[in-house]
Amino acid sequence: MLSIKNLHVSVGDKPILKGINLEIKAGEIHAIMGPNGSGKSTLSHVLSGKSGYTVTEGSVTYQGKDLIEMAPDIRAREGVFLAFQYPVEIPGVSNVYLLKAALNAIRKHHGEPEVDAMDFLTLVKEKVRLLEMDEKFLYRAVNEGFSGGEKKRNEILQMAILEPKLCILDETDSGLDIDALKIVSEGVNSLRSPERSFVMVTHYQRLLDYIKPDFVHVLAHGQIVKSGGPELALELEEKGYSWLEEQVAA
Amino acid sequence: MSAVIASRYPAEYESIAPSLPGQNQPWLQQLRSEALQAFSATGFPSPREEEWRYTNVSGIEKKLFSVPASQVASDVSADLLKAYQLPDAWSVVLVNGRFSAELSALSGLPDGVSVLSLADALVGANVGAKNFSPLLETHLGRAVNNAEHGFVAFNTAWFSDGLFVHVPPKQVLAKPIQLLHIVTQADALAITRNIIIVDESAQASVVETFVGTDNAYLTAAVTEVFVGQNADLTLYKMQSESEKAYHFGGIYIKQERDARFTHHNFAFGGLLARSDIHADLDHASECVLNGLYLGVKRQHIDNHTRINHLKPYGISRETYKGVLDDKARGVFQGRVIVAEDAQKTDSQMNNRNLLLSVDAEVDTKPQLEIYADDVKCGHGVTVGQLDDKSVFYLQSRCIDEETARNMLTFAFANEMVDKISIKSLHDNVLEQVLARFPQQGVDKEWL
Numbered sequence: 001m002l003s004i005k006n007l008h009v010s011v012g013d014k015p016i017l018k019g020i021n022l023e024i025k026a027g028e029i030h031a032i033m034g035p036n037g038s039g040k041s042t043l044s045h046v047l048s049g050k051s052g053y054t055v056t057e058g059s060v061t062y063q064g065k066d067l068i069e070m071a072p073d074i075r076a077r078e079g080v081f082l083a084f085q086y087p088v089e090i091p092g093v094s095n096v097y098l099l100k101a102a103l104n105a106i107r108k109h110h111g112e113p114e115v116d117a118m119d120f121l122t123l124v125k126e127k128v129r130l131l132e133m134d135e136k137f138l139y140r141a142v143n144e145g146f147s148g149g150e151k152k153r154n155e156i157l158q159m160a161i162l163e164p165k166l167c168i169l170d171e172t173d174s175g176l177d178i179d180a181l182k183i184v185s186e187g188v189n190s191l192r193s194p195e196r197s198f199v200m201v202t203h204y205q206r207l208l209d210y211i212k213p214d215f216v217h218v219l220a221h222g223q224i225v226k227s228g229g230p231e232l233a234l235e236l237e238e239k240g241y242s243w244l245e246e247q248v249a250a
Numbered sequence: 251m252s253a254v255i256a257s258r259y260p261a262e263y264e265s266i267a268p269s270l271p272g273q274n275q276p277w278l279q280q281l282r283s284e285a286l287q288a289f290s291a292t293g294f295p296s297p298r299e300e301e302w303r304y305t306n307v308s309g310i311e312k313k314l315f316s317v318p319a320s321q322v323a324s325d326v327s328a329d330l331l332k333a334y335q336l337p338d339a340w341s342v343v344l345v346n347g348r349f350s351a352e353l354s355a356l357s358g359l360p361d362g363v364s365v366l367s368l369a370d371a372l373v374g375a376n377v378g379a380k381n382f383s384p385l386l387e388t389h390l391g392r393a394v395n396n397a398e399h400g401f402v403a404f405n406t407a408w409f410s411d412g413l414f415v416h417v418p419p420k421q422v423l424a425k426p427i428q429l430l431h432i433v434t435q436a437d438a439l440a441i442t443r444n445i446i447i448v449d450e451s452a453q454a455s456v457v458e459t460f461v462g463t464d465n466a467y468l469t470a471a472v473t474e475v476f477v478g479q480n481a482d483l484t485l486y487k488m489q490s491e492s493e494k495a496y497h498f499g500g501i502y503i504k505q506e507r508d509a510r511f512t513h514h515n516f517a518f519g520g521l522l523a524r525s526d527i528h529a530d531l532d533h534a535s536e537c538v539l540n541g542l543y544l545g546v547k548r549q550h551i552d553n554h555t556r557i558n559h560l561k562p563y564g565i566s567r568e569t570y571k572g573v574l575d576d577k578a579r580g581v582f583q584g585r586v587i588v589a590e591d592a593q594k595t596d597s598q599m600n601n602r603n604l605l606l607s608v609d610a611e612v613d614t615k616p617q618l619e620i621y622a623d624d625v626k627c628g629h630g631v632t633v634g635q636l637d638d639k640s641v642f643y644l645q646s647r648c649i650d651e652e653t654a655r656n657m658l659t660f661a662f663a664n665e666m667v668d669k670i671s672i673k674s675l676h677d678n679v680l681e682q683v684l685a686r687f688p689q690q691g692v693d694k695e696w697l
Contacts, residue, residue, distance in 0.1 A: 092661025
């Protein structure tokens, strides 16, 4: 699904990622953990195509294609979805319009006809119920005046409707109370399938109590310093990040 | 200060004066003669005047416009009427500055409600036994006077017709009233005066629509608005003049105690267009000024607002948004004056501008003058490009960059269009917004 090889990324002259290697197969869930400033968000931004980052070395291959070469909207249509840490408010554009425009862009990209209006509404309403959202949200401007929890739920709603192949969750759990975290996690778990992979970038181990990863990687100073199974997350919970950071520094 | 440039227009006045309405009204003859005198002394406003520093109208003197000999209703195409005449309104149509009974739609007005051409109101003709003279004498020239600036004096001396509206107390109008102001003749002077009187506890909506065929001409309209105690008036202005035209439109509002006035100003047309919206508020009156200006090519669009809180407990809310592309220039001057006596005033002013090209320009000047000490007043101004974060967010949701930019531009403008509560006008304004900017990928359904 996704193959990251020796990825080096700079912002301006400053190197942020210094040789990341990561293989993600279809159906797998990978958690990327690490302290603040370790490069976690940079990794998710680079994968989704945000501008302002320079890939100085290495490669990212998604389904056999060079991901770095693709414009952000093409990546999205090819099935890469970024759930934002800070979802953007878009006044004047309704949620339901954005969903429809996005879904139709994907269908067009794959040479399929536009979605039927009735089928679309049925689909959207089903997913709205899944995420325990009020239908009124659909007709409100994208994220405008939403609480932090509502914004994160809205990201997962978009993901549920667009059915991406590679889902990147950038700190989706931060700022959520336990009820909202459970709803978001259930939403994510319901999307798990043998064809779909997840990259969960998180600072807190708590998320992994609700979404069980197959692999956990620890990022520090722009490198993956340790990889393991779900048990690694528990070790981090107990010992913190400093013992791994010291290893890199040494 | 250097001397004003003498205007070439007063020399023409004598020849056209006999054709202007109100010959049999001495008070109006007096008003016109004072106005001619004032205009001859000052001419059109110059950028040396503080309120006109960003807008130079000297082009009007370089090109000599003249009063058309007569209006010709047959010049008005069916398409133009279809596009701009609201189907669900009483309408007064002015062609080249004169009333066209043929094109207007005035049947079925409720008893006691007067909607007619100003010239007819002055003559008293075609209106049965009604004598509007006393009402006109106590209102025309009372919301604004010649001292304001040259355009007001010019209008007072030259006006050839206009809209007259009188809504009696407690009358609530079921349909809007439209003034459709059409200029079809090249180099025409279309000088019109509108008087709108809404009596105590009455409620009405009025739409002023300014359009023209593809010519150079000058529209100079002055609208005087009187909103009585506890009355409610919503006034729309749809300015879609030809892209070669000069437009001046001044709206001067007197609000009595507890009166509510809402204005929606859509400034889309003209080579050079200036609007004045000046409101005087009494005790607990409420004034809402909304505006959207769109400039493309070399358009110059100036909006000048003044909200005068004269008495306590007044509320004012002002939101003006501008989108400027190419080499267009926008001007927003917003003044809020809170008199010493106007305690507990609550006023908010906001001006937001979106510049789509490096050559587009906006000059924005919010001014608060507060002489009372217990008030809540604020203002905010932004000038900027489309937000990169928003563009990226939409891109990450499969929308290509160009469509994302178009969507965000429309969304920005649409906030103001959405405030229109007359469906046919809303759709008309929306069409015009869509026509002015690239619309690739933008689906009207969500606008």
